[in-house]
Amino acid sequence: MHMKNVLVIYYSQTGQAKQALNAVLKPFEESKNHHLTYLLIKPKKRFPFPWTYTQFFDVFPETVQGIPCELEPLKIDTNINYDLAVIAYQPWFLSICVPINSFLQTSDAKILLAGKHVITIINCRNMWLGAQEKMKKRLLDIKANLAGNITFVDRSSNLVSLVTVLAFVLKGTKENFMGVFPKYGVTDKDLEHAPVFGKIIMDNLENNNIHNIQPQLNQEGALDIRGNLLLMEGRGKALFPLYANYISKKGTQGSEQRKTRVRIFGIVLPTAILILSPIITILSRLLPLLAKKKFAKEIAYYSQNTLRES
Ligand SMILES: Cc1cc2nc3c(=O)[nH]c(=O)nc-3n(C[C@H](O)[C@H](O)[C@H](O)COP(=O)(O)O)c2cc1C
Structure with missing residues (x-):
């Protein structure tokens, strides 16, 4: 060998x-x-x-x-x-x-x-x-x-x-x-x-x-x-780039100018997770029943290594 x-x-x-x-x-x-x-x-x-x-x-x-x-x-x-x-x-x-x-x-x-x-x-x-x-x-x-x-x-x-x-x-x-x-x-x-x-x-x-x-x-x-996290990440994927842009427009990493926006994000993110978590968990239990095929397709997609065409 x-x-x-x-x-x-x-x-x-x-x-x-x-x-x-x-x-x-x-x-x-x-x-x-x-x-x-x-x-x-x-x-x-x-x-x-x-x-x-x-x-x-x-x-x-x-x-x-x-x-x-x-x-x-x-x-x-x-x-x-x-x-x-x-x-x-x-x-x-x-x-x-x-x-x-x-x-x-x-x-x-x-x-x-x-x-x-x-x-x-x-x-x-x-x-x-x-x-x-x-x-x-x-x-x-x-x-x-x-x-x-x-x-x-x-x-x-x-x-x-x-x-x-x-x-x-x-x-x-x-x-x-x-x-x-x-x-x-x-x-x-x-x-x-x-x-x-x-x-x-x-x-x-x-x-x-x-x-x-x-x-x-x-x-x-x-x-x-996990179904609930799949939905949760979907939210983050849509919103994170917007908020990242909003902060970096104010200044570079470590700069004073952007600190207020960074701190607001530091409160908004955990709060959003706290509020969204229970809602999304309920949704993730319902979705496999309501949109069975689509949900199964999403799980199958993330179980493999090719990239979706966007
Ligand atoms: C800045 C930062 C952001 C993180 N974001 C995530 C995340 O988006 N998803 C996640 O599952 N864990 C996240 N974590 C947790 C890390 O993935 C990991 O559990 C932790 O950093 C320990 O890894 P290490 O000891 O090998 O560095 C984050 C950690 C840090 C430091």
């Missing part, structure tokens, strides 16, 4: 993306038949953790608009021909997080990924559909083939994880917030299941059959797609 070269690209603020990566890639580490090269993407100016309220909402416009930040020089030999690339990333505001999105816009990314098969691994709260649509587009633009996607989400209800994610990113509190909330993030159970995905990737890579392994990954529950 031919040894395979796998490039693993990732960014992580608190190590959760790396944890998911380690879990998925366990079969590779154990088999020792293949070579893994890790490439950690580092912004020149580090994003804070925990974030202040204003810092957190201030990155919203450029994140949604896909504007790149400067990166540390990549420590990678672009002459190596990789057999597979794995990209582990987090959605930020229904978009690709800035560091990974910046990497994807570099000339090195083009050299490394053009003509290559890519597996994406997402770790997030629970809303990843919009970010992955942007990922599909970026990969298509650099002529890479998205062969599979695996998601790791917080499985609590949307309102519970809204509170716990904010406690996490704004205070750094991950467990037992206010003594009543559950731990934020991916469960140990989901991480223990993750090597199953790595095995699917490895077997197909060894058999040169890695072009589209999504159906096999889906059989093992690789994608978490």
